[in-house]
Amino acid sequence: MNFISIFRRLFLPLVVLLLAATADAQSAYDEIKADIDKAGGVYFMYPFDTPSATPAPKGYEPFYISHYGRHGARYILSNDQYDNVAEVLRRARADGKLTARGIDACDRFLAIYPHLKGRAGDLTPKGQMQHRRLAGRMYAAYPEIFRRHPRIEAYSTVVPRCIMSMAAFCEGLKEADPSLEIFTETSSVNMYYLNPHSTGNPAGTAEDFRYKSADAPWRPEWRRFCEERIDVETILARLFTDTAYARSICDPLKFEQDLFSVAAHMQCTDLDESFYDLFTFDELCRFWECDNYTYYVEKGPDPRNRGRGTALAETLLDDIVSRAGEDMAAGEPSVRLRFGHDGCIMALLTLMRIDGWTTPVTDPAKIKDVWQVHRIPMASNMQFVFYRNKKNPDDVLVRVLLNEKELRLPLPGDRAPYYRWEDFRDFYAGIVREARLKLEATK
Structure with a gap:
């Protein structure tokens, strides 16, 4: 065998894998380059595109929808972020320490600051619009369900932006058909599954709640990573005439991250302003x-969270699986809606072993290659749509969609993306049991 043959047989596959890995590593930044608003991450607005849909197998029609939706577009998460940007820029301007670009940024931000101050976490008008529009799309996509005037039940976390998102969605359904019967509820008793990472989940521990706080054990490493990735000094010099002065009046990294958050979330507001420049x-x-x-x-x-961040979502997955069985047996409701948060969807996708959400990496620089939060935009949603064989009512298929795009599940898939209800139920009931054992073992 000559050298070329040996190379092709032994080394060419490795070259192909390396090239593929390089392409994957570039893909996150390529996506952002194609749509700069994706740099906003979880502030990215729902795209409202028109995904392709696989027709249901012959003889099957939809009869039940189980849904979990993230709240719509909101203002920034903490008022401290607005206030920090305003205070630093205002003080530096008064002291004559801003560059021409810094003065321009200061004036533009202070002009809109009154419209932002105190609104952290609130649903924006665009957020309400998103859910009304999504409701209309759901109604149009499944006329076989809605034309029967089904009972609809909707549940929200106790967070105001989620309550208002639920209200807007129900309003959208009523706009499509005023005769629809919709039961709505928001109560702390539902928090254990609507937001499994909240204190409402009895499986959560003090360490779990600390893990997502400002003093979480991973935060120091994260800050070092950010300091390595972000050229803080260059950005300071762009805005301030004296970077030493800037460091004396603020934590430069926090100020710049707050300023980035302001820029990222402007797409969620009705304000005609951008700070990407x-x-x-x-x-x-x-x-x-x-x-x-x-x-x-x-x-x-x-690996550092020992699987707990994902395993806590078992309450949500269990509610989806068990309620589907109960609702189908009872014959109602025909539509079950849930309104919650982005992290809940991320954890659910990982727990469900959906491709693209399950890869563990230990090098922080590689996280971007296996995990991209802009895929869970404002008003992101999962729909579990059930189809019944018209000749055999016990023959039920399930199709799962993320943002109205079909997902492939780790199940027998001769008719994918349609899966037998029995396979879906048994597999994910097993995942729920495994998650509960993990939570108990890692307390």
Whole structure:
């Protein structure tokens, strides 16, 4: 066998794998380059595209929908972020320490600050619009269900933006058909499954709640990672005439991350302003990467959380599986809606072993290659749509969609993306049992 033959047989496959790995490593930044708003991560707005749909197998029609939706577009998460940016820029301007670009940024931000101050976490008008529109799309996609005037039940976490998202969604359904019967509820008794990472989940421990706090044990490493990725000094010099002065009045990394968050979430508001111009493309990607890191560690397959961030979502998965069986047996409701948060969807996707959400990595620089939070945009949703064989009512199939796009499940798939209800139920009931054992073993 000559050298070329040996190379082709032994080394060419390795070259192909290396090239594929390189392509994957570039894909996250390529996505952002194609749509700069994806740099906003979890602030990315729902795309409302038109995904392709696989027709249901012959003889089957939809009869039941189980749903979990993230709240719609919101303002920034903490008022401290607005206030920090305003105070630092205002003080530096008064002291004559801003560059021309810094003065421009200051004036533009202070002009809109009154419209933002105190609104942290609130649903924006765009967020309400998103859910009304999503409701209309659901109604149009499954006329076989809605034309029967089904009973619809909707449940929300006790967080105001989720309650308002539920209200907007129900309003959207009523706009499509005023005769629909919709029961709504928001109560702390439902928090254990609507937000499994909240204190409402009895399986959560003090360490679990600390793990997503500002003093979480992974935070120092995360800060070092951010300091390595972000050229803090260059950004300071862009805005301040004296970077030593800037360091004396703020934590530079926090100020710049807060400023990035302001820029990232402007797409969620009705304000005609953008602050992307304060950053280079590479800087936006690196801020996105640091934010992306936090969700992976908290809710994803990061080895450091011992699987608990994902396993806690068993309450939500169990509610989806067990309620589906109960609702189908009872004959109602025909539509079960749930409204909660982005991290819950991320953890659910990981727990369900959906491709693209399950890869553990130990090198923080590689997280971006296996996990991208902009895939859970504002108003992100999962729909579990059930189809019944018209000739045999006991023959039921399930199709799962993320943001109205079909998902492939780790189940026997001769008719994928349609799966036998029995296979779906038994597999995920087993996943729930495994998660509960893990939570008990890792207390």
